[in-house]
Amino acid sequence: MPSSTPGPAPDTTAAPVGRRERKKAATRKAIADAALRLFLERGYDAVGIREIADAADVSTTTLFKHFPVKEALVFDEDDDQEERLLAAVRERPAGTSVPAALREHALTSRLVTPNGDDRLTAFLNLVATTPALRDYGQNMWLRHTTALAHAIAEESGRPADDPTCRALAHFALEAPRAAHGHPDPRAAITSAFDLLERGWGALAG
Amino acid sequence: MPSSTPGPAPDTTAAPVGRRERKKAATRKAIADAALRLFLERGYDAVGIREIADAADVSTTTLFKHFPVKEALVFDEDDDQEERLLAAVRERPAGTSVPAALREHALTSRLVTPNGDDRLTAFLNLVATTPALRDYGQNMWLRHTTALAHAIAEESGRPADDPTCRALAHFALEAPRAAHGHPDPRAAITSAFDLLERGWGALAG
DNA sequence: TAAATAAGTGCAACAACTCAACTTTTGAAT
DNA sequence: ATTCAAAAGTTGAGTTGTTGCACTTATTTA
Numbered sequence: 001m002p003s004s005t006p007g008p009a010p011d012t013t014a015a016p017v018g019r020r021e022r023k024k025a026a027t028r029k030a031i032a033d034a035a036l037r038l039f040l041e042r043g044y045d046a047v048g049i050r051e052i053a054d055a056a057d058v059s060t061t062t063l064f065k066h067f068p069v070k071e072a073l074v075f076d077e078d079d080d081q082e083e084r085l086l087a088a089v090r091e092r093p094a095g096t097s098v099p100a101a102l103r104e105h106a107l108t109s110r111l112v113t114p115n116g117d118d119r120l121t122a123f124l125n126l127v128a129t130t131p132a133l134r135d136y137g138q139n140m141w142l143r144h145t146t147a148l149a150h151a152i153a154e155e156s157g158r159p160a161d162d163p164t165c166r167a168l169a170h171f172a173l174e175a176p177r178a179a180h181g182h183p184d185p186r187a188a189i190t191s192a193f194d195l196l197e198r199g200w201g202a203l204a205g
Numbered sequence: 206m207p208s209s210t211p212g213p214a215p216d217t218t219a220a221p222v223g224r225r226e227r228k229k230a231a232t233r234k235a236i237a238d239a240a241l242r243l244f245l246e247r248g249y250d251a252v253g254i255r256e257i258a259d260a261a262d263v264s265t266t267t268l269f270k271h272f273p274v275k276e277a278l279v280f281d282e283d284d285d286q287e288e289r290l291l292a293a294v295r296e297r298p299a300g301t302s303v304p305a306a307l308r309e310h311a312l313t314s315r316l317v318t319p320n321g322d323d324r325l326t327a328f329l330n331l332v333a334t335t336p337a338l339r340d341y342g343q344n345m346w347l348r349h350t351t352a353l354a355h356a357i358a359e360e361s362g363r364p365a366d367d368p369t370c371r372a373l374a375h376f377a378l379e380a381p382r383a384a385h386g387h388p389d390p391r392a393a394i395t396s397a398f399d400l401l402e403r404g405w406g407a408l409a410g
Numbered sequence: 411t412a413a414a415t416a417a418g419t420g421c422a423a424c425a426a427c428t429c430a431a432c433t434t435t436t437g438a439a440t
Numbered sequence: 441a442t443t444c445a446a447a448a449g450t451t452g453a454g455t456t457g458t459t460g461c462a463c464t465t466a467t468t469t470a
Contacts, residue, residue: 049426139340275457
């Protein structure tokens with residue numbers, strides 16, 4: 001997802017880290033930003049690695065120390081996202097159901113911007129129109145589904161490969177997608193998760 | 206799937222084609238066979254395109270005229286398989302239900318060999334242990350699911366994106382997988398499809 | 411038999427990615 | 441404060457998948 005250069009981001013990892021880690025994160029961000037900008041300007045396939053490295057003022061080897069393959073430049077929040085997703089389930093406030101926690105997470109994640117977010121739409125369009133990115137994203141989505149399913153299984157004391165957990169994970173990740181483009185995305189998400197919550201509650205209180 | 210060099214294969218395309226097409230198919234097969242052999246011997250990543258081309262006695266250019274990317278060398282029956290799958294549904298004998306036709310197809314496809322087929326197991330193992338192949342295969346499976354879902358929708362006069370059709374397609378493709386390694390695979394498949402058939406019949410005769 | 415089409419070749423090149431040796435920070439222990 | 445080891449970055453050369461181009465050879469069709 002697009003990460004704007006300015007703007008007060010919620011600072012997801014609120015650890016007062018040293019200069020080293022900050023610099024590392026900075027170069028990583030510089031690379032990802034340069035890459036996304038160029039990709040949006042001229043298309044994924046028309047931009048080479050060297051060009052991106054130049055734009056970010058780094059060597060190509062450095063680039064590959066941060067991103068294992070070209071596609072990862074686009075989905076650079078992959079790991080963060082998965083981490084936050086699992087945390088939303090594992091560290092949910094006491095008395096909150098799993099679907100409720102997932103709804104909360106879906107609503108606060110910036111995948112659901114009330115007004116049609118240009119940057120997000122452009123990003124989704126880039127992915128949808130580039131086969132390599134479509135495939136990569138699809139597999140990434142599958143990985144997240146599996147990880148979430150396992151987390152849910154652990155939280156609810158079910159077997160790790162319980163189909164119900166996988167189904168819930170699947171729907172929970174699908175809901176925000178479906179909501180995008182909807183007149184009132186937040187309402188769509190809320191009602192979708194209401195549905196999931198009732199179904200889930202009927203199975204295992 | 207492995208296609209042995211000798212052995213009387215059922216000759217899937219029973220059209221008396223000209224010499225040109227036969228030669229083309231022959232080189233294609235030579236390439237795929239060489240590739241699979243080398244991959245099984247030394248691992249996917251340890252074998253280069255140039256080496257495969259040499260082993261099949263063709264130029265790398267020719268190789269890429271037959272297979273668009275390296276991974277396709279392994280899943281070389283991709284298109285044929287999908288074609289047969291869709292044909293099984295579309296050209297099923299009158300009075301046969303869709304799930305029944307799919308069961309028939311599943312039982313006759315050589316994915317279900319009664320005795321533990323060494324070559325098939327080796328193949329599946331190769332795919333499972335090679336990330337690039339795992340990913341590629343996963344996406345291929347998804348494509349087949351979509352195609353089958355559309356075919357089912359057309360056959361049963363439902364909307365093209367009907368979730369029920371997609372679910373049936375999903376299960377129908379999953380069943381053979383699940384049956385693999387089962388003590389009696391054919392029985393497992395049969396009973397799985399019995400289940401699907403009853404559920405399907407209960408929805409739309 | 412001649413023209414048209416398709417398969418295959420050889421070679422050079424590009425782009426993604428890796429490797430090894432080396433320099434410059436930075437964090438921390440003495 | 442000084443020293444030292446690890447981490448981040450650079451440089452440059454190499455490997456590998458993949459493509460483009462100009463060309464030959466075989467098969468089909470007219």
